Amino acid sequence: MKTLFKIFTFIMLATSLVNAQFGPGGPGGMGQRSDGNGRVKTEQAPTLNLDGNAPKGNSKIFGFVIDESVSTVVEFANVALYNKETKKVVDGTVADEKGKFSMNRIAAGEYNLVITFIGFKDKTIEVKVEKGKDNDMGVIKLAQNVKQLDEVTVTAEKSMIEEKVDRLVYNAEKDLTSKGGDAADILRKVPMLSVDLDGNVSLRGTSNLKVLINNKPSTIVASSIADALKMIPADLIKTVEVITSPSAKYDAEGSGGIINIILKKSTLQGLTLNLDSGVGIRGSNLSLNGNYRQGKLGVTLGGFGRAFYNKSYTTLDQSTIKNGNTILTNQTADAYDNGLFGRYNLGFDYDLAKNQSLTASVAFGTRNFTRTQDYTINQFTNNLLNSTSFRDVTSKDLSNSVDINLDYIRTFKPSQEWSVSGQFSQNKLTNNFDADLLSNSQELLSRQKNLNKNFNNEITLQTDYQTPIKKNQMFEVGLKTVIRQVNSDYEYRIAGATGSFATDARNPAGLLNYSQNIAAGYVSYTFTTKKKLTIKAGTRYEYTSITANDQNSDIVIPAYGNLVPSINISKPVGKSSTLKLAYNNRIQRPGLQQLNPNYNAANPQSISIGNPSLKPEISNNVELSLSTNIKKTYLNVSLFGRQTNNSITRITTPSDTLAGAVISTFQNIGKEQTFGTNIFGNFFITSKWTINGGIDLFYNYLEGQQVGVNGISSTISNSGIVIGGRLQSQLSLKNGWAVQAFGGYRGNRVQLQGTQGGMGMYSIGARKDFKNKKGSLGLAVDNIFGGMVMRSTLNSPQFSQVSVNNIYNQNIKLTFSYKIGKMKFTETKKTKVKNDDVKAGADNN
Template identity: 50%
Template sequence: MWLRTTVYLFFLTTIVTYAQTPGGTINPTVPVQSGQPVSPSGGENPVKGNAKISGCAIDSTMTKAVEFANVALYETTSGKLVNGAVADEKGRFLLTRIAPGSYRLLISFLGYNAKSVDNIVLTKGQAKDIGVVRLTASTRTLNEVTVAGKKALVEDKVDRLVYNADSDLAAKGGDATDILKKVPMLSVDLLGNVTLQGSSSVRVLINNKPSSILAGNLADALRQIPADLIKTVEVITSPSAKYDSEGSGGIINIITKKNTLQGLHLDVDSGLGNRNATLGLNGSFRKGKLGLNLNGNGRLVYNPSASDLNQTTYLASGATPVRTNQHIDAFDKGVFAQYALGLDYDLAKNQSLTAGVRLGIRNLNQDQHQSTTILSNEPMALPSKRDVYSQNLSNSIDVNVDYLHTYAGTGDGSKKEFSLSTQYSQNKLTNNFDANQLDTLGLIKTRQRNLNDATNKEFILQADYQVLVSERFQLEFGGKNTLRQVTSLYQYLLASPTSTFATDDSRPSGSLTYDQNIAAAYVSTTFTTRSKLAIMTGLRYEYTSIQARTGGSQTGGSRTGGSSTGGQGSISIPDYGRLLPSINLSKKIGEGTTVKLAYTRRIRRPFIDDLNPNFNTVNPLNIRIGNPYLKPETVDRIEAGYSTQVKKTYLNFTLYTRLNTDDIQSISQRSDTLVGAVVTRVTNLGKEYNYGSNLFATVNITPRWSVNGNIDVMYRFIQGLTLDINGLSTLISNQGFRWGGRMDTQLQLDKGWAVQANIGYRGKDINLQGYRIGFAQYSLGARKDFSNKRGSLGIAAENFLTRGMGFTSVLNSAQFDQDFRQYIYNASVRATFSYKLGSLNGAKVKKNKSLGDEN
């Protein structure tokens, strides 16, 4: 059914898309600096020959490509326009079929001063590489009004969508989630959980690399990354075969700021508000072949929250239900820090070495005051009170060393490239809590402690080789091996008000060791036809072997000064291999319209939180436990896209469908040992269908004022096994629509002022056993740049019209009904400050720039 429905939808989409697209072949045009296209003189065909000119357009101050720059070739003597081209997304351009003679090359793009390369003399059949051409940003003064070229907030590239966080004023002083909630196709709930086109199974990279910072709870990890450190966010829904298959929903690549200016340089960013405070330093030194980058960022967060739980559990047919009411008041306090040291060194003209060390610290503490009433046949009972102090700690390190060797071609730029990458990562996670059970007078009756230490270690070795076989065909292949080890130690202790802690024999204790070895190989090809059809195909094979074992109950353990008993038990998890094909088609129609069609197969392996068998009872009515027996989830995804530029408006429309098998989801059931409690486990549910669409538009009303809008709609069908009232497995399903949208506007004012406003809504979201209601978020920001362009002052406010927000989750099954409402007091106002110190001498241009910019 999924396949038939999908084929029908995309066949219909293709017919409609091409019916609305003007036909015919459009002759290449060469836009001049004003942005208005012109054709070769008199409409004649360019001068024919067999010589070539190639090069690369680079931003002079940022050492980045000027994507889609305009390239025009003029005869020196007559000044006649004879040839032209548009650079690709990496700034590279190639002009072919040129007759012998003397020429002048003009390279231009909106927001840059045109650059002329004179006295280019070509002989018959010559292939001339003019190398790197640096364009400088243009600024014109008209009656005391400064107009400068500025980067768009959102850019659409061949295989990804890019959100430029530098242009986001309201996120300054926040964290990564404040950025991600404004990125098209992404959605972030009030707890910081991220979904990509409705899927929570996303692979998050930092600078094209995995990071141990992101191991464990992703929402908490993203709070470690300050918004001021983020340069861009790339959303990749149909990754090529070069990327790991993990992240069935797609990839989010967070690119951090890196300075490439010569000399010593230091950026200072800070913020202070009613919910957080930040301080960040980003320094660099570059001289000759050596470049160093060092940054350190710290954040303090302080935020109250609350929740109400109304729950009914059904013990058996005909038995009296148990009703439970609970109210929690809580306060979160956290310290987040991140430090990174990067080095790059040019070993030779065509060889470079890069290395980096990244440290991450998370220290999040929460105080909870729980008041619970459990009712059955007896009259209203007095509520029981429980105070809980929980710790969510993380210390992570990533170390990487990468080598790149490019091989010069015969005139068309770099023809071959070999890269070797290594990375070691380690993340130590601690999730402990202390709970005091109180009597009616508020005095301690008993004390409980849960100790849970987990470690995630990973070593990666990867080799890649690229070759530009011809002007239209590129071949890439490589291999990768990932060694991963996850360990978890967990234990419950019990004490009276005055005694020391001792092992609680009524609670499960033990350990988990989970070793995973992933061997992968891939091949990828890119072919561009003369009719501007780009075909990217890939095939990746991954073989995963797993060795897992559990430890027996602990009767003291080293952490309490005693000894531990219990043997090791092996978990039988079969090895598995997966063949993962991908194909991306992109057809350029004219100069402003592109049609795309893509198919990918990806998998999701369980995260450390999914595997952790610790019986977490921070809230004894809502208990969570992991599952080390999880299988990988497999996802088949088809996507069709249409994008066009109509005058000052850019439109991007996407249709997608996704089939998940062995879906990794949470399932809840009543507890057989704790009356009135519900236990949530992670399991392979069954299957899930998703059909969705996304529409993004940006309108440049004036050169100073832009508006961006995003609307997404998704239909979800999910099916899996749960337990009936007698504890027997039964097949259930749920389905429904979810929609959401956001609007963002930016306005550049005189004298360095800029303002930005954002509003977004996320609709009702369903899962197998229930749903969660929708919610809205909004923000407003303003910034004043200093006259010397080295610094700025700003103010940002979020959800400031109310104290906070509440949203409700509803779960229903044969065993229980649950209504859980959370209150997030996220109204915030903060002031921000940034300043640049040091040299502002031009950037160093690396001659051995890679053929690709993927991981």
């Protein structure tokens, strides 16, 4: 949609050009940024009457537009070319979202190149064009237009929240309170998203979504979104993009939508070194990134590490019915979490020719997460104490991953390009636990081990082609194949208080070999009318074949094909509003956590196991949204509905073998329906003080099958209203000081058998920038009064469960950052591979 935006605004030029002659109409364009009063503004520029008698040539003028004060791009800046002698406009264009502009077929002569954009001073550059020679204008810096009005300084400032043509963008680099945290701390503040205590993400009430990192998938995300978020320090996140209605170009997976986490990249010419660090009582981080860019070659090398410590206290009250007897279980546990995460990258890009580029990168990731829990378990049979047991459990979640990417892009003319991309992604995981069974006097009685090794890799090949048709149409087409392999090898071992371990006959070893091949193709067409109505329609076909087997036999999962249509309609309303309507059909394939058949009994009263026979879920989504400006307030209101069949959800039943225990697995339930609204506002009290916040309100209905006391399945349902919200305020002070406060609430989430508890969170932070703008020092606190509490319930005719999780995550953190090197803007190369297809939003145990 960003490239499309450039096409449709190709003839959109500045309103402030002194000698321009404006026509009465024609297709214009829209862009959203803050105006001089701090408001998020929907811009629509009229069309210039170009000099129809101006001769055409074979030369080209191109360059980049940036903000000179912060060295960031100026998106959609207006560029006009004037004949120096006649003072008439002979050509014009609009810079794209990277600040790049280009004009072709320019005749030899002398011109004035005029660049304008709201909030910046106009800039005029004299250009002499020689026949057959191109003019590279390089980097053009615009100065911010600062005016003094009644002793109030007004400047253009980028908002914390931006709404673009096809997505909502949260500018995380402006978030002071999350420094020293991780990606989950950032996502908790993004409109429409909810993140629970374990880092599991949901979008508008569903965890069936896809998370990308820099527009690309990674097996660390495919294995577990929650674990991936813990690996990414908040300091490295530039923006978070929420795409609720992906076009046909995106993979059909992710029934709830797509979350794209953009990390800070190299946009520097020369040699630079960036240091970011943070020290806190809950976590610390350190990253060091070096960049070298000269001429056609750019090289990046860097890495970051994050360590954290946390403590929690949990209680579990559980009642089950077995053989007519009621078994009550009361369980308490102190938990201690320790984690050490790291990710290291090496990348380069090279201009093979003027219109060809090659980009390659390799990234290594590592995770070392350990949880120690001390369980006390009391069991009652018909209200009489039956037994008391003690259990010390150490769970280890270890992994190492590698992502290798290679992209080739050939540009024929502006917005016409062909690309070929390849990716190899691999993740090796270890999910083990060691348990010591103790007597009342804390004497060791016996030992138990669960060994579970997992392997997940993907090979992706993709080619895409896009071309403009006239000035108001865009055609896109592409092919893609994904070869995916998932393996799990697990076993249980037991031993006495002393001696060697032996195989546990009660829990036999097992394995899963799961291969999935996907072949896909898409076509997309975009059309914009003279009244600025934009319609983007497309369809995508994906064919999936699966082979799977365990240690005993093949698991039969039929191949399936899906035709996935999508349509997005956008229309400006008035001078500052935009109305959008979208529909799409999506599919969601099960992820590794849902498939893994390992019998995880780290908590013997609440056991989990995957289901390798899961089928994909299918959803239909519709959305209507309106964004507008009311004086100094930007407001976005959206209504949405979603119908999902074969919804993948967690189902819990009593254990047949362990008295008082329950077992949770994943099943394709009948259906899930969600209807709701998101309301978000951004208010500028002054140019330096902003308040933004939002409310998420939706109705959720689930229906599926459940086994009753008599062993007969019956249809059950559950429904409820879910509400959540967030409020944030940021204030810029003199001498480089800034403060920010945040508060949010995640409401109870409806489950088929009960509810998952809500929780609240809050933080406040301050930062001082050094005079040279190359460094900063900050201090922030999180949840300082008691941490977080989450209460969840499960109910069925056979059991009831109430669990309470107290997370003592009060945190005080000190952050420091510094940049060394000569900074000069250069274009960041595009990358193409986007696997948007594996469900990874499962809860962790």
